[in-house]
Amino acid sequence: MKYRGFATRAIHFGQEPDSATGAVVPPIHLSSTYAQEAPGQHRGFEYSRTNNPTRQAWEKNLAALEEGSDAIAFASGMAAIDAVIRLLHPGDYIVASSGLYGGTVRLFESYWTRFQITVTYVDARSAEMVQAAVRPKTRLLYIETPTNPLLYLADIAALADIAHTSNAWLVVDNTFATPYAQQPLTLGADIVVHSTTKYLAGHSDVIGGIVVTRHPEVAERLRFLQNAAGAIPSPFECWLCLRSIKTLALRMQQHERNARAVAEFCAQHPAVQVVHYPGLPGHPQQELAQRQMRNFTGMLSLELGSAERATRFLTSLRVFTLAESLGGVESLASHPATMTHASIPPDRRRSLGITDGLIRLSCGIEDTEDLVEDVAQALDASCS
Ligand SMILES: *Cc1c(COP(=O)(O)O)cnc(C)c1O
Numbered sequence: 001m002k003y004r005g006f007a008t009r010a011i012h013f014g015q016e017p018d019s020a021t022g023a024v025v026p027p028i029h030l031s032s033t034y035a036q037e038a039p040g041q042h043r044g045f046e047y048s049r050t051n052n053p054t055r056q057a058w059e060k061n062l063a064a065l066e067e068g069s070d071a072i073a074f075a076s077g078m079a080a081i082d083a084v085i086r087l088l089h090p091g092d093y094i095v096a097s098s099g100l101y102g103g104t105v106r107l108f109e110s111y112w113t114r115f116q117i118t119v120t121y122v123d124a125r126s127a128e129m130v131q132a133a134v135r136p137k138t139r140l141l142y143i144e145t146p147t148n149p150l151l152y153l154a155d156i157a158a159l160a161d162i163a164h165t166s167n168a169w170l171v172v173d174n175t176f177a178t179p180y181a182q183q184p185l186t187l188g189a190d191i192v193v194h195s196t197t198k199y200l201a202g203h204s205d206v207i208g209g210i211v212v213t214r215h216p217e218v219a220e221r222l223r224f225l226q227n228a229a230g231a232i233p234s235p236f237e238c239w240l241c242l243r244s245i246k247t248l249a250l251r252m253q254q255h256e257r258n259a260r261a262v263a264e265f266c267a268q269h270p271a272v273q274v275v276h277y278p279g280l281p282g283h284p285q286q287e288l289a290q291r292q293m294r295n296f297t298g299m300l301s302l303e304l305g306s307a308e309r310a311t312r313f314l315t316s317l318r319v320f321t322l323a324e325s326l327g328g329v330e331s332l333a334s335h336p337a338t339m340t341h342a343s344i345p346p347d348r349r350r351s352l353g354i355t356d357g358l359i360r361l362s363c364g365i366e367d368t369e370d371l372v373e374d375v376a377q378a379l380d381a382s383c384s
Helices: 006-012 053-065 077-085 102-110 127-133 156-165 216-229 235-245 248-267 286-292 307-316 346-351 368-382
Strands: 070-074 093-097 118-122 138-144 169-173 191-195 209-213 274-276 299-303 332-334 358-362
Touching (some): 053 070, 053 235, 093 102, 118 127, 127 156, 209 216, 307 358
Antiparallel strands (some): 274 299, 299 358
16 A cells, blocks of 8 residues: 555545646546547546546545545535435335434435435434334434534444344444544444535535445445436536645644644633533543544534523634534534524424533634634623
8 A cells, every 4th residue: 555644645545646747736627528539438438427537536535535445426415415315215214313414304304204214313322222223124324423513422333233233234424523533434334424515625615525435336326326316516626625635634633633722721611511522531422432533623512501691602702703514724603503403493402402502613723822712702701
């Protein structure tokens, strides 16, 4: 293996100098069609919905980083998730972790139920509860770990065992962790999905998705869907992902450094009732976090106790921007109850632990001191 370490693979895999010109940065191939030497004789490219050199480079790169056999890129994270659900048949069951991305729940409940796909939600922190929810027709276990916004973890290896003894696949939405922090396929998962919009593209300027699998037969079916349904990313977006992935390792290190400093500061501040961060000593799943993750990312959440305090905190921030989304170089803060999770009925939201006083922070890669100082002054303002 020429490219062993993660950062080396991220920089070089699928991105070798262009064989035609020697260009060190691969070109963006905008062409929709490709010259053929004779009818049906081509060099692997016929039409860019089917295959495109820039997209293929990005897919090869991410397949290598997730240790999969293949990756299939889509126009958004939701398009990637939708393609995975299309692998099922009417009458199939999904067991999903509670606390999934809201758009995923919306797709399941408002769309896939019409095709007789039934989804049961369980607290996937408990492998026993997942096991108990599995039925004979369960074909997918679908989880996020860490979850949004409370950063609960699920034991990927244990859930992979449950899936495989039940003739099901384990799907992990690895958007929050990235392959730098956690590689679900090496722990037994069958399929990984990403919203590349977040950490992978990392600069808040791309919407994209990708599916990675270690099973060539699954890859073949997804490749068919990519071409047949056509929810593809543009060559330019694939190129932006290739450009961004080169700094993923460095970015994740700084995201984590910043989140850890903010989490440690908040843990001793009287205005903060609870800090949710898997990298903090005292996190209820520290042992699993250490076993399964090698980086705890820039995501954390804080319980401030009331909607009024949350609002005062959020409107006092100066470096953090109040906005949805996450994983970019700039720090963002959000209020899940009124923003990302507003569509969930209040009772259900509260039972999931998403209170009106909960704040979610996506720590960017700015200077650590600036972020801690910003959070400090906003916390002081929140209880004044
Ligand atoms: C943002 C997000 C998605 C959806 O991705 P889009 O690129 O917005 O379509 C799916 N899962 C998770 C965990 C996300 O954060």
